[in-house]
Amino acid sequence: MIDASGDGRSRADYALAYAARGWAVVPLYWVDERGECGCGLAHDGQTAHRRADGTEFVLSPNSRGKHPHSLFAPHGALSASKDAATLRRWFATEPRLNIGVATGEISGIVVVDIDPRDGGDTTWADFVDRNGGQMPDTIIAGTGGGGQHVVFQYVADQVIRSPGKGVQVKGNGGYIVAEPSRHHSGGTYVWLADADPLEGATPAPAPEWLVTPKSADTLVLRGAGVRAAGYLSPQRVVDLQAAMQHLDPDPYETWFQVGMALHSTDAPEAFELWDAWSQRSLKYNVNATRRKWASFGQREGLHVESIFAWAAQAGWTGESPRVAVPAESVRVARPVADVQSAGDMGLHELPGALGEVIRYTLATAAKPQPDFAVASALALGSVIAGRRYVAQPFGNFTSLYFVLVGKSGCGKEHGRTAIETILAEAEWPELLGQSGYASDSAVFSSLLLQPTHIAFIDELGALLGNAQSEGMHYARAAMTALVESWGNCHGIMRPKAYSTANLAPQIAEAMLKRVVYNPAITLLGMTTPATFYGSLTGSAIEGGFLPRLLCVQTDIGRQPMGEKFATPVPPSVVDWINASRNHASDRGNLAARGHGAGERPTTTNVPMDLASMRAIRAYEADVLQSMDALDDEGIAELEGRSVEKVLRLACILAVSVDPATPRITADLVDHAVRYVRHWTGRTVQAVREHMHGSRFAQWQADVLRSIAKGGEKGRTERELARANALYNGLDLRQRRTVLDALVAKGDIAFVESAGLSGRGRKRQAWVAVEAGDEE
Numbered sequence: 001m002i003d004a005s006g007d008g009r010s011r012a013d014y015a016l017a018y019a020a021r022g023w024a025v026v027p028l029y030w031v032d033e034r035g036e037c038g039c040g041l042a043h044d045g046q047t048a049h050r051r052a053d054g055t056e057f058v059l060s061p062n063s064r065g066k067h068p069h070s071l072f073a074p075h076g077a078l079s080a081s082k083d084a085a086t087l088r089r090w091f092a093t094e095p096r097l098n099i100g101v102a103t104g105e106i107s108g109i110v111v112v113d114i115d116p117r118d119g120g121d122t123t124w125a126d127f128v129d130r131n132g133g134q135m136p137d138t139i140i141a142g143t144g145g146g147g148q149h150v151v152f153q154y155v156a157d158q159v160i161r162s163p164g165k166g167v168q169v170k171g172n173g174g175y176i177v178a179e180p181s182r183h184h185s186g187g188t189y190v191w192l193a194d195a196d197p198l199e200g201a202t203p204a205p206a207p208e209w210l211v212t213p214k215s216a217d218t219l220v221l222r223g224a225g226v227r228a229a230g231y232l233s234p235q236r237v238v239d240l241q242a243a244m245q246h247l248d249p250d251p252y253e254t255w256f257q258v259g260m261a262l263h264s265t266d267a268p269e270a271f272e273l274w275d276a277w278s279q280r281s282l283k284y285n286v287n288a289t290r291r292k293w294a295s296f297g298q299r300e301g302l303h304v305e306s307i308f309a310w311a312a313q314a315g316w317t318g319e320s321p322r323v324a325v326p327a328e329s330v331r332v333a334r335p336v337a338d339v340q341s342a343g344d345m346g347l348h349e350l351p352g353a354l355g356e357v358i359r360y361t362l363a364t365a366a367k368p369q370p371d372f373a374v375a376s377a378l379a380l381g382s383v384i385a386g387r388r389y390v391a392q393p394f395g396n397f398t399s400l401y402f403v404l405v406g407k408s409g410c411g412k413e414h415g416r417t418a419i420e421t422i423l424a425e426a427e428w429p430e431l432l433g434q435s436g437y438a439s440d441s442a443v444f445s446s447l448l449l450q451p452t453h454i455a456f457i458d459e460l461g462a463l464l465g466n467a468q469s470e471g472m473h474y475a476r477a478a479m480t481a482l483v484e485s486w487g488n489c490h491g492i493m494r495p496k497a498y499s500t501a502n503l504a505p506q507i508a509e510a511m512l513k514r515v516v517y518n519p520a521i522t523l524l525g526m527t528t529p530a531t532f533y534g535s536l537t538g539s540a541i542e543g544g545f546l547p548r549l550l551c552v553q554t555d556i557g558r559q560p561m562g563e564k565f566a567t568p569v570p571p572s573v574v575d576w577i578n579a580s581r582n583h584a585s586d587r588g589n590l591a592a593r594g595h596g597a598g599e600r601p602t603t604t605n606v607p608m609d610l611a612s613m614r615a616i617r618a619y620e621a622d623v624l625q626s627m628d629a630l631d632d633e634g635i636a637e638l639e640g641r642s643v644e645k646v647l648r649l650a651c652i653l654a655v656s657v658d659p660a661t662p663r664i665t666a667d668l669v670d671h672a673v674r675y676v677r678h679w680t681g682r683t684v685q686a687v688r689e690h691m692h693g694s695r696f697a698q699w700q701a702d703v704l705r706s707i708a709k710g711g712e713k714g715r716t717e718r719e720l721a722r723a724n725a726l727y728n729g730l731d732l733r734q735r736r737t738v739l740d741a742l743v744a745k746g747d748i749a750f751v752e753s754a755g756l757s758g759r760g761r762k763r764q765a766w767v768a769v770e771a772g773d774e775e
């Protein structure tokens with residue numbers, strides 16, 4: 001593609017340059033030589049396009065080459081990125097992308113967008129004249145359509161008004177199209193000389209006359225210019241929906257004006273919103289609604305702020321649900337739920353065929369362990385879906401690593417038996433891998449033979465311990481290869497040069513030429529608590545293996561052998577496995593007989609709907625918060641893979657529900673989140689209690705010593721802080737965590753006793769349970 005800017009810089013170069021100056025980039029569709037939009041959909045303002053979740057949207061002619069790429073930026077401007085690796089990936093995958101720059105806080109800019117087609121140039125010139133005729137020296141771009149983008153510094157809570165027709169202010173949630181993007185008219189967006197941010201120009205503060213006092217009337221745009229062409233943030237959609245509850249679609253005038261106001265956003269959600277609201281009228285007619293929508297031009301003076309103003313007049317108080325709890329009715333045209341809802345399921349259940357696997361596993365167990373049955377069912381799901389199903393838009397595959405932690409004799413081996421029996425019955429023994437890996441070349445050569453397989457490791461705790469011992473290079477290298485494979489499901493694995501050292505030269509040479517596309521290992525490890533917790537050290541976390549594990553611990557101890565029933569593998573499970581793995585178009589998916597590893601497998605996309613994306617974003621925010629909290633203890637990395645685990649789990653659950661047309665829905669994400677949150681929480685607790693040498697363990701030991709010195713009286717909170725400088729330096733949450741951990745281990749207890757002062761106030765203190773340390 002010829003770059004219209006002609007200076008030899010690629011679009012990726014531009015995107016990276018923007019990111020380098022702190023601007024977040026939004027990947028947009030491009031326009032081709034005929035002026036058509038790269039999304040390939042009709043931009044006629046009329047044709048209804050359907051999303052994966054069944055909802056519909058309409059694209060206007062003016063948004064050609066301006067709307068976010070649905071795969072890279074599923075949340076529009078909210079998907080904007082400053083991450084160089086992300087940008088390189090986007091532009092390597094699709095070099096034609098137009099470049100958007102997110103406005104608002106994320107990039108520190110607010111942009112006045114002047115569109116001459118709506119008379120914006122006159123509006124703006126008049127407005128500047130009326131305010132003294134002085135424009136600050138700031139960044140300005142010419143838009144490909146003959147307009148201008150004037151860029152100012154973003155200031156939180158500052159309100160900037162649109163002076164009128166044809167001028168939009170873009171702030172939080174919005175974006176602008178930037179150089180060297182091409183406009184559908186054939187023109188190119190360019191920064192003006194002397195005002196080019198890539199040449200070092202910086203945005204000026206918005207002039208006084210542009211900033212509006214907060215008490216201004218309803219013409220004021222809320223926030224720092226929230227209106228964004230082509231995009232409504234999820235919160236905005238929910239806000240509009242709440243506001244429109246207060247408006248009656250029956251009077252023609254209201255119906256018409258609300259429609260025009262929504263249409264002016266040019267956002268894909270706009271028609272849905274209007275259509276859903278219109279349906280509250282008895283006069284509703286789907287065709288009339290669609291025709292009317294198509295008739296709205298690009299020259300109306302109304303914008304969505306009018307809707308909020310009308311709603312306020314009608315009694316709306318401005319309240320609306322927070323977006324983490326998406327309003328159900330936003331998702332209109334959703335077919336009646338045809339999937340089994342995982343929404344109310346407990347952690348001992350799974351939706352779809354894997355639920356059947358749990359029941360089978362428990363029915364055939366001499367020593368039933370519900371938590372282990374769920375984990376092994378998920379491990380089976382992981383290997384069945386392995387290398388075949390890919391959740392989109394994140395592109396994640398399904399490999400998961402489980403470790404079952406339980407005393408010997410508690411029944412943790414049964415999951416393996418159940419999986420082996422099921423795979424044999426379904427005639428997929430090729431998916432069964434070996435029992436453990438002695439080195440990294442063992443990991444690699446097993447993948448060459450079986451690019452998709454499940455490996456059972458009997459003493460995972462011992463392997464983990466070995467990997468951290470001096471001199472156990474092979475064990476450590478095997479762990480590193482497993483970490484690499486976990487992270488590389490979407491990519492390619494290559495052999496390490498040194499790993500072929502113990503092979504015959506010609507085999508080694510052949511090996512070095514071989515690669516594994518989309519390696520898909522599923523691990524089901526077993527360990528006793530003593531070995532496992534004994535192996536926990538800081539380096540187990542830093543090495544990355546522990547954070548990738550899902551550790552499932554049972555509270556059910558040793559059990560006597562119960563009665564065992566001869567239960568056949570349910571035919572529905574066999575059918576499900578074959579439906580998941582047998583496809584006529586198979587290429588590279590076959591695990592057996594050494595072929596397939598060097599070919600890219602044919603994959604099936606598993607789309608996520610909007611609500612499930614929101615659930616993931618909300619969970620991601622939670623995870624980041626809990627990582628911050630765990631940072632002090634040096635164990636934040638334990639949460640570092642939680643979001644990826646949830647995505648993989650959700651993909652497995654979607655396949656469990658429907659292997660032919662799997663879809664990730666919010667209830668599946670919720671279930672996956674509950675599962676990962678539960679077991680990660682348990683792991684964090686276990687690490688706190690058992691990990692040696694961590695900063696947190698040192699705190700505990702130190703505080704315990706101090707408390708023990710208090711003897712029988714123990715130490716009050718205040719005494720502890722006075723006596724122990726370390727404790728005094730901790731914040732309240734850290735103090736709480738240390739004391740809780742000591743209580744959980746039975747090292748200290750909280751006691752109340754009559755105060756020595758005799759004034760009836762009780763003394764509340766911590767005492768060491770075994771005062772053996774007393775000096």
Ligand SMILES: [Zn+2]
Binds near residue numbers: 037038039041064
């Ligand atoms: Zn398009």
